[in-house]
Amino acid sequence: MTVAPPAPSVAPSAAETRPKLVSRQLEAWFGDNRVLKGVDMEVPARRVTAIIGPSGCGKSTYIRCLNRMHEMVPGARMAGRIELDGVDVYGPDVDPVLLRRKVGMVFQKPNPFPTMSIRDNVLAGLRLSRRKVAKTEAEAIVEKALRGAALWDEVKDQLKKPGTDLSGGQQQRLCIARSIAVEPEVLLMDEPASALDPIATARIEDLLHELKERYTIVIVTHNMQQAARVSDQTAFFLSGELVEMADTNTIFTSPGDRRTEDYITGKFG
Amino acid sequence: MADLTLPDPVTRHDTGHASRPRHRTRSVTPLGEKLIEWTLLACGLVSIFTTLGILAVLLVEAVGFFDEVSLADFFGDTQWTPLFADKHFGIWPLISGTFLTTAIATLVAVPFGLLAAIYLSEFAPARARRILKPALEVLAGVPTIVYGYFALVVVTPLLQQVFPGLAGFNALSAGLVMGIMIIPMVSSLSEDALHAVPMSLREASWGLGAARLTTIFKVVLPAAMSGIVASIILAVSRAIGETMIVAIAAGQQPRLTLDPSVPVETMTSYIVQVSMGDTPTGTIEYRTIFAVGVTLFAMTLVMNVLSRRFVKRFRYGGTR
Numbered sequence: 159m160t161v162a163p164p165a166p167s168v169a170p171s172a173a174e175t176r177p178k179l180v181s182r183q184l185e186a187w188f189g190d191n192r193v194l195k196g197v198d199m200e201v202p203a204r205r206v207t208a209i210i211g212p213s214g215c216g217k218s219t220y221i222r223c224l225n226r227m228h229e230m231v232p233g234a235r236m237a238g239r240i241e242l243d244g245v246d247v248y249g250p251d252v253d254p255v256l257l258r259r260k261v262g263m264v265f266q267k268p269n270p271f272p273t274m275s276i277r278d279n280v281l282a283g284l285r286l287s288r289r290k291v292a293k294t295e296a297e298a299i300v301e302k303a304l305r306g307a308a309l310w311d312e313v314k315d316q317l318k319k320p321g322t323d324l325s326g327g328q329q330q331r332l333c334i335a336r337s338i339a340v341e342p343e344v345l346l347m348d349e350p351a352s353a354l355d356p357i358a359t360a361r362i363e364d365l366l367h368e369l370k371e372r373y374t375i376v377i378v379t380h381n382m383q384q385a386a387r388v389s390d391q392t393a394f395f396l397s398g399e400l401v402e403m404a405d406t407n408t409i410f411t412s413p414g415d416r417r418t419e420d421y422i423t424g425k426f427g
Numbered sequence: 428m429a430d431l432t433l434p435d436p437v438t439r440h441d442t443g444h445a446s447r448p449r450h451r452t453r454s455v456t457p458l459g460e461k462l463i464e465w466t467l468l469a470c471g472l473v474s475i476f477t478t479l480g481i482l483a484v485l486l487v488e489a490v491g492f493f494d495e496v497s498l499a500d501f502f503g504d505t506q507w508t509p510l511f512a513d514k515h516f517g518i519w520p521l522i523s524g525t526f527l528t529t530a531i532a533t534l535v536a537v538p539f540g541l542l543a544a545i546y547l548s549e550f551a552p553a554r555a556r557r558i559l560k561p562a563l564e565v566l567a568g569v570p571t572i573v574y575g576y577f578a579l580v581v582v583t584p585l586l587q588q589v590f591p592g593l594a595g596f597n598a599l600s601a602g603l604v605m606g607i608m609i610i611p612m613v614s615s616l617s618e619d620a621l622h623a624v625p626m627s628l629r630e631a632s633w634g635l636g637a638a639r640l641t642t643i644f645k646v647v648l649p650a651a652m653s654g655i656v657a658s659i660i661l662a663v664s665r666a667i668g669e670t671m672i673v674a675i676a677a678g679q680q681p682r683l684t685l686d687p688s689v690p691v692e693t694m695t696s697y698i699v700q701v702s703m704g705d706t707p708t709g710t711i712e713y714r715t716i717f718a719v720g721v722t723l724f725a726m727t728l729v730m731n732v733l734s735r736r737f738v739k740r741f742r743y744g745g746t747r
Contacts (some may be wrong), residue, residue: 225634227630227633227634230630230633232552232553255633255636255637255638256636257636258633258634258635258636259635259636262634262635263630263634265627265630265631265634267627269625269627269628269630269631270631271628271631271632271646271650272628272650273646273649273650273652282632282635283635283636283637285645286632286635286636286637286641286642286645286646287635287636287637287641288641333631336631336635337634337635340635340636
């Protein structure tokens with residue numbers, strides 16, 4: 159990659175030690191249903207952090223709180239504190255719209271904009287946030303983002319085609335390209351490969367290894383092998399609580415909690 | 428033509444059955460099933476043949492009309508006075524009357540209908556939506572004769588207080604009320620189209636740091652555009668064909684004008700005027716209504732064809 163990493167706001171050594179995202183006693187509800195019951199967690203910068211756990215354990219809700227997407231659902235609310243680089247993201251001065259430009263998101267099902275070409279999909283983040291880009295600059299952004307998502311070679315001759323004409327795996331990489339085109343600092347991925355076949359999944363996983371050099375990645379996954387393959391840190395959620403979080407190796411070889419061990423050995427879940 | 432390879436109908440039939448295993452629970456014999464199929468086909472054909480029948484009558488009578496009046500007069504003259512001694516057969520005054528009332532109605536219905544649809548789909552809480560949408564649709568159930576009276580005895584006097592020069596019968600009042608009448612068509616169908624846009628597209632847009640309004644105008648509206656355009660076209664066709672409101676409130680004076688404050692006559696209200704009068708059948712006056720009818724039919728047909736093309740063009744990438 160010839161791409162320069164986004165300038166870190168603090169010195170590299172400090173960035174290594176200070177967590178990128180911190181949640182304190184995070185609780186979340188859908189109506190009367192309490193889906194997160196006080197989660198304390200720290201997400202390290204420039205690492206892949208995987209969140210695993212059975213269905214309904216609150217792992218998707220957790221990452222949707224990180225970029226304030228949770229509050230867009232009618233009847234949803236949260237309590238507790240989330241900090242991005244030490245700043246409270248639910249603070250009164252924080253515009254959730256601006257926050258989401260820093261904390262991008264890739265969804266479970268590929269969702270390219272059906273009315274836009276491949277090229278326009280990549281530029282959508284810039285256009286939708288009303289940032290003006292010159293044509294030559296736009297071309298550079300498109301190529302850089304598509305290369306970043308390992309899609310450039312496959313689509314460089316058909317940038318005018320609708321994004322929805324691509325295969326499922328390509329669409330998901332297009333969505334990743336769309337997210338990184340706005341140069342976020344954090345990339346949240348909500349089971350990004352669960353709708354894809356094994357080959358497409360492998361490509362996305364390879365991509366994660368490259369992306370973590372520039373972005374802080376939090377990936378929710380159902381698939382424990384995937385967590386083991388792609389992540390540096392793994393967090394295990396159960397019934398809205400963080401059971402434990404540690405180095406991925408530790409979690410999969412000698413977990414500290416009985417429930418983690420039962421889950422990863424397939425006793426339930 | 429012989430080179431064309433058509434899909435084998437037998438194979439298609441089988442695949443259809445494979446995906447819907449209904450032989451196991453079949454309670455209808457193959458013959459019974461055929462019978463149902465034919466009945467359904469017949470029901471569909473009734474409306475097609477009725478349309479063809481109407482078209483045939485219109486054309487036969489219109490041909491009789493154009494034997495006596497040349498197309499050059501029909502499209503070249505600027506006066507429409509078939510019921511007077513000095514007969515002129517220029518269709519333009521009727522077209523302008525229809526155009527004027529329809530344009531006013533569209534100017535009312537599109538902004539109000541679309542904004543109502545956006546509110547209902549994107550902002551209204553589920554409860555408000557459940558109550559407001561049917562309430563708005565009730566507007567469409569009001570008999571048009573009531574709208575006509577409303578335009579004549581309520582809206583026109585109100586408008587006359589604002590514009591003292593307004594005639595008792597005018598295109599403005601009829602157009603405004605007709606616009607209110609077609610708001611539910613625009614709002615209800617557009618709301619359906621907006622609501623059908625998957626939530627995942629809105630989330631994708633929000634996730635990229637787009638504000639709520641930007642998401643609505645740049646992502647949701649374009650994705651729903653084919654449905655929105657279809658709803659507008661449908662509403663405009665309805666306005667073109669609307670009869671009672673214009674017959675009551677717009678007057679019956681064929682006049683080549685775009686001034687909304689004077690009486691005009693639309694194609695539909697002319698047809699009413701002749702049909703309800705004592706014009707003997709077979710006369711040229713009687714035949715004029717078929718010529719006008721054909722023109723009306725042709726206009727709505729062209730609009731429908733155009734709208735189909737328009738809708739296709741907006742369906743970029745489809746809804747997959």
